[in-house]
Amino acid sequence: MGRFAFIVAYDGTxxxxxxxxxxxxxxxxxxxxxxxxxxxxxxxVVGAGRTDTGVHALGQVAACDLITPWDPxxxxxxxxxxxxxxxxxxxxxxxxxxxxxxxxARSRTYRYxxxxxxxxxxxxxxxxLHVPRPLDVAAMNSASQVLVGEHDFAxxxxxxxxxxxxxxxxxxxxxxxxxxxxxxxxxxxxxxRRMVRGLVGTLLLVGRQQRSPDIVAELLATRDRSRxxxxxxxxxxxLMQVTYPxxxxxxSYLFDKPGT
Amino acid sequence: MGRFAFIVAYDGTxxxxxxxxxxxxxxxxxxxxxxxxxxxxxxxVVGAGRTDTGVHALGQVAACDLITPWDPxxxxxxxxxxxxxxxxxxxxxxxxxxxxxxxxARSRTYRYxxxxxxxxxxxxxxxxLHVPRPLDVAAMNSASQVLVGEHDFAxxxxxxxxxxxxxxxxxxxxxxxxxxxxxxxxxxxxxxRRMVRGLVGTLLLVGRQQRSPDIVAELLATRDRSRxxxxxxxxxxxLMQVTYPxxxxxxSYLFDKPGT
Numbered sequence: 173m174g175r176f177a178f179i180v181a182y183d184g185t186x187x188x189x190x191x192x193x194x195x196x197x198x199x200x201x202x203x204x205x206x207x208x209x210x211x212x213x214x215x216x217v218v219g220a221g222r223t224d225t226g227v228h229a230l231g232q233v234a235a236c237d238l239i240t241p242w243d244p245x246x247x248x249x250x251x252x253x254x255x256x257x258x259x260x261x262x263x264x265x266x267x268x269x270x271x272x273x274x275x276x277a278r279s280r281t282y283r284y285x286x287x288x289x290x291x292x293x294x295x296x297x298x299x300x301l302h303v304p305r306p307l308d309v310a311a312m313n314s315a316s317q318v319l320v321g322e323h324d325f326a327x328x329x330x331x332x333x334x335x336x337x338x339x340x341x342x343x344x345x346x347x348x349x350x351x352x353x354x355x356x357x358x359x360x361x362x363x364x365r366r367m368v369r370g371l372v373g374t375l376l377l378v379g380r381q382q383r384s385p386d387i388v389a390e391l392l393a394t395r396d397r398s399r400x401x402x403x404x405x406x407x408x409x410x411l412m413q414v415t416y417p418x419x420x421x422x423x424s425y426l427f428d429k430p431g432t
Numbered sequence: 433m434g435r436f437a438f439i440v441a442y443d444g445t446x447x448x449x450x451x452x453x454x455x456x457x458x459x460x461x462x463x464x465x466x467x468x469x470x471x472x473x474x475x476x477v478v479g480a481g482r483t484d485t486g487v488h489a490l491g492q493v494a495a496c497d498l499i500t501p502w503d504p505x506x507x508x509x510x511x512x513x514x515x516x517x518x519x520x521x522x523x524x525x526x527x528x529x530x531x532x533x534x535x536x537a538r539s540r541t542y543r544y545x546x547x548x549x550x551x552x553x554x555x556x557x558x559x560x561l562h563v564p565r566p567l568d569v570a571a572m573n574s575a576s577q578v579l580v581g582e583h584d585f586a587x588x589x590x591x592x593x594x595x596x597x598x599x600x601x602x603x604x605x606x607x608x609x610x611x612x613x614x615x616x617x618x619x620x621x622x623x624x625r626r627m628v629r630g631l632v633g634t635l636l637l638v639g640r641q642q643r644s645p646d647i648v649a650e651l652l653a654t655r656d657r658s659r660x661x662x663x664x665x666x667x668x669x670x671l672m673q674v675t676y677p678x679x680x681x682x683x684s685y686l687f688d689k690p691g692t
Contacts, residue, residue, distance in 0.1 A: 181551075181554050181555070182554050228555060230553075230555070248551065252551055252552060257552070257554065257557050258557070259554060260553060260554050262549075262553075290508075290509075291508065291512055291521060291522045292520040293441055293490075293520060293522075294441050294443040294517065294519060294520050295443050295488060295670075297443070297517050297518070298555075410555075
């Protein structure tokens with residue numbers, strides 16, 4: 173019996189998020205079905221983050237216990253042979269029994285992608301939000317800086333699981349631009365539910381010059397969920413990376429470049 | 433009455449190529465339907481290149497004559513409002529009556545994309561060929577250089593339309609790499625049918641070290657279509673750009689960066 177950790181990538185377009193729901197396909201459901209098919213066991217797969225409907229991942233982390241002994245590289249190949257084409261396992265590792273994808277995680281990084289040009293781009297439609305009018309990226313960057321550090325983010329998201337705390341530590345929040353492509357990289361110890369999409373929705377008001385950059389600090393201070401701006405759509409969001417303390421798991425997946 | 437030129441981008445996944453076929457949806461069919469819906473006319477749309485089933489485009493060029501007077505920017509917005517989400521018009525311009533998307537074109541540029549990593553990447557599956565084993569990009573580049581210049585490409589493709597000539601002038605053929613992403617940019621005055629996919633199929637044999645780089649020159653010299661290597665799948669291919677003599681049309685669409 174051993175605990176296996178997986179780096180999982182998926183196109184979330186046709187899924188009801190990571191976590192199993194009463195209805196509709198989920199990433200967890202597909203991973204459990206694949207492992208059942210390969211081992212005959214009925215494993216319970218746990219993920220680092222419960223991504224919402226339509227949200228993508230390049231570096232989701234999941235884990236489960238298996239009785240069947242597997243070479244990690246063999247298990248990776250076998251899983252990719254049975255998983256649907258919109259889900260893949262990028263890496264499999266054996267980890268110690270104390271490893272938990274969610275509770276052991278030290279930080280999560282999300283990227284929100286925007287296609288900022290008058291015309292839609294069909295090959296981007298599933299992975300980027302289309303914003304036809306020019307965005308003020310400098311203003312969005314300036315507005316994002318007040319988010320870095322330890323704050324109560326209650327305005328922008330709801331607590332997850334049993335904990336009622338809405339305090340999180342944000343390590344990085346930066347907008348980048350390359351022609352019509354604009355993306356927002358945000359890393360924190362953990363995120364509230366809908367927090368990234370809530371922040372992006374408010375920052376887009378700043379980018380469209382409908383609000384001044386000060387709005388972010390003002391909203392943050394209210395700690396009032398009903399004051400949050402519009403939530404940005406899920407399909408622009410991607411879970412890029414989850415990191416762990418070095419003694420638990422140093423995964424060899426490298427954070428992909430902007431083009432990814 | 434005026435002639436309109438369009439820069440068209442599409443995700444070719446669910447289309448039977450550009451040109452109208454007896455069965456199945458095509459890009460030409462969707463463009464004509466959109467223009468009919470907007471104008472009530474029954475316009476005939478002509479494209480610069482008849483991309484195959486599943487092939488994508490970022491810079492296809494099409495044209496048609498319309499009796500209805502339209503401001504080009506208005507026509508662009510109106511078309512994008514009625515076209516399906518996997519087709520978009522990036523630019524509309526009025527051009528002189530002598531402009532023909534195919535016959536006036538001076539060069540075409542295609543890009544073939546490869547995802548070169550052991551595991552598939554779901555968000556690349558529609559736009560890149562997955563090659564699990566490492567490719568020798570230097571060998572593929574070296575093998576590609578004999579293609580540049582005027583050659584009879586009969587081994588690698590079939591003539592298009594009435595002309596029987598299989599001679600084409602190749603301006604550029606270069607492989608680039610950024611981590612697991614590998615792409616092949618190829619520009620010529622014109623291409624034979626299936627020529628890019630035929631060349632990529634043979635160059636992949638070189639990249640896998642199943643053939644020496646000399647194979648390309650050897651096959652080219654045979655001018656025998658039956659000697660061509662395997663054809664690379666259509667979904668990795670994208671029509672990036674079509675250029676015209678400056679007095680006919682200088683379009684403002686800029687060739688997108690590698691990430692595109």
